[in-house]
Amino acid sequence: MAFLRRFFANINIFPVGSSYRLKVPLPSLGECWFTVDSSQDVTSFLQEIKQEDPHIFEINSNGTGKLFKEAVQQEITLSINNTEYRLKKTVLSQSNESKPISDSFIETLENTKITSKSQLKEHIHRNLTELGEQFGYYLKALENSERQINNQIKDIKEKEQQIARKIEFKSNFLCGMFLSVLSIQWGFFYYTIYEVDWLGWDLMEPITFSVGQLGFIISLRYYLKTQASTSYENVMGHYKDKERRMFLKQHGVNVGKIKFLEEEKNRITSLKEVIKKRQNLVS
Structure with missing residues (x-):
C-alpha cells in the first residue's frame, strides 16, 4: 500500500508557554488544533488524535516512544490513514x-x-x-x-x-x-x-x-x-x-x-x- 501514501504540506509546531500548539488535518473533521504538553510523549499524542476522529483507522509516527519535545528537535513525521505529514518547528x-x-x-x-x-x-x-x-x-x-x-x-x-x-x-x-x-x-x-x-x-x-x-x-x-x-x-x-x-x-x-x-x-x-x-x- 506504499503507493497510496501521499505527502501534504508541513504541519507547523508553535511553542506556547510550556506546551506546543499544532493544527492537524483530520479525515472527517478537517483541521483541528491540538495542545501538547512538554512532558507528554508522542504515543499519548497519537491516542489523543485518534480519539478525536472516529474515522481514523491507522495512525503512527517515527517519534513513537519519545517525549514530544525531544521528537520535534529532529524530523518527525505523522501518518494518518496512509497520509503522511511532516511536523515542522x-x-x-x-x-x-x-x-x-x-x-x-x-x-x-x-x-x-x-x-x-x-x-x-x-x-x-x-x-x-x-x-x-x-x-x-x-x-x-x-x-x-x-x-x-x-x-x-x-x-x-x-x-x-x-x-x-x-x-x-x-x-x-x-x-x-x-x-x-x-x-x-x-x-x-x-x-x-x-x-x-x-x-x-x-x-x-x-x-x-x-x-x-x-x-x-x-x-x-x-x-x-x-x-x-x-x-x-x-x-x-x-x-x-x-x-x-x-x-x-x-x-x-x-x-x-x-x-x-x-x-x-x-x-x-x-x-x-x-x-x-x-x-x-x-x-
Missing part, C-alpha cells in the same frame, strides 16, 4: 527571541547557493512569505490558546460563585431553622406549663435546664475545637470557609489553578507582542 521557535530577523536571513543566505540577482530576490521573497505565514499561524495559535485559558478561568470562577451562593443559602437556612426550632421549643414549653395542668414546672423545668446545658456544651465544644471567636461573624465565617473547602474538593474546582492560568496568559500576551513586532518587520 516554526522559524520563531527555532531561533532565539532576541535574535534579529536580519541575522536569520544572513545565516540562511550563507548556507544557500545563489548565482544570480533573480535567485536572490526569489529566495528573499520566498523566505519573507514563509515567515509571514508562520507569524500569522502563530498569532492564531496564541489567540486560540488565550481563548481557551479565558474559558477555563471563567468556568472556575462561575463554579466558585455557584458554590458561594449555595453556602450562603445553606447558612441562612440553618440559622433560620435554628431560630425557628428555638422559638417553637420555648413556645411549646411555656404553653405546656401554663395550659396543661399535669405538665407543670416540676416536669418542664428539668427539661428546659437540660436543653440549655446541652446547647452550652455544644457551643463550648465547638469553640475549643475551632478556637473561633464567639461573635456571630467569626462563627459564620469559619463555617462558610469550611463548607467552601469541602464543596470545592467535592466538585473538583481547583481555584489555585487560576494563578497558573493567569501566568500562562501573561506569557502568551508577551509572545503575541513579539510576533506582532516581527510581523511588522517583514511586512
